[in-house]
Amino acid sequence: MRASCNSYVDVHAHIGVTVSRARPIGQDAAKYLARMGTSNVHAAIISPTAGGPQSRGVVDTKLQNIEIAEACRSHPERFPIGLGIVEVRHQRAGVDELERCMRDDGLLGFMCHPVLSGHALEEELHPFLEVVNQLGGMCLLHLSGTSAKVAAYATRYPGIAFIVGHASMSPEGEQDVVEHCGSAENIWLDIAQKPDPEESSWSLQKLISRVGRGRVLFGSDAPYYDYRRVQRLIEDSPLSDVEAAQVAAGNAVTLIRRFKPTWKLPPTPAQAPTGYPGGDIWTTNGRRLV
Ligand SMILES: [Zn+2]
Secondary structure, eight states, rough: OOOGOOOOOEEEEEEEEEEESSSEEEHHHHHHHHHTTTTTTTEEEEOSSSSSSOOTHHHHHHHHHHHHHHHHHOOTOOOOEEEOOOOGGGGHHHHHHHHHHTTEEEEEEEOOOOOOOOOOOOSSGHHHHHHHHHOOOOEOOSSSSSSSSHHHHHOOOOSSSEEEEETSSSHHHHHHHHHHTTTTTTTTOOOOTTOSSSOOGGHHHHHHHHHHSSSEEOOOOOOOOTHHHHHHHHHHSSOHHHHHHHIIHHHHHHHHHHHHOOOOOOOSSSOOOOOOOOTTTOOOOTTTEE
C-alpha cells in the first residue's frame, strides 16, 4: 500500500438490494462496514441501491431512505452524509418524500440512477433539485447520455454540490465529462469502476491535469464492484503522494466538511460490527462482488 493512501473516503456506496436485475445484489450497512474495515475505507457517503423493491411505490422508497438515515445515525463518524433516492414515476409524492427525508431524517440530498429509476436527467428532476437547493445539499448523479445535462443542472443550481458518478469508465465518457463539467466549480467527479490496469492515454494523472486535483474523488460503487481494484489503480498510478492522498480521501473530506464542518475523518478503519454473520465478503465474479 502507498503510505499516503492509508485511508480512503468513499463518496459512492449503496446500501440496500437491487431487485430489478437478475440476480438480486445488495449489502446492508453492517456488511459494508465489514468491507470498509478490511479495505482502509474510513468513511463514506452512502445512498440507497437503485432498482430496489417498488411493490408499494414511494412507501418502499421511504423505507430505503430510512435505512440510510438509520445507518448515518448509528455511525455518524463513518457515514457523515447520507443521500436519498428518487424515482421518476413518483412525481409529486417523490418530491414530498425527498423533502421529508431531508428535513426529518437529516439526509443531505439524493442519488439518481437514470437507467434504473426512469430519469432522463432533464426537467423532470427540477422539482427534486429545488428541494435540495432550498435545504442545501448535494446530488450523486449517474449519467444518462451526455454529462452536459449535469453541467446544465450545475449552472441552474450553483448552490448544490454535484458528483458525477463513474466519470472515468471509458475514454469517450471521460472526455465528455471533462468537456462539459471540467470547469464547473460545483461539480466533482468520482472514479468508481475506472478500469484497471490504468491506460496512459487516459490516466488518472491526465484527468487531474485537466480538471484540477481537488475535483477527483474515490468511489467504490459497492456492492456492485470489487473496488479494491480502483484503490490499487490509485496507489500504482504515477500521481504524487499528495495527489493520490487527495483522490483517496482528502478531496472527499473537504467536500463533506462543507456540509458537516465539525466532522473529522476517523483515524482508524471501520470495525466489522459484532454479530455480523461473516462469510466471504470479498467473493467476486470477475470484477463484480457477489
Ligand atoms: Zn452507483
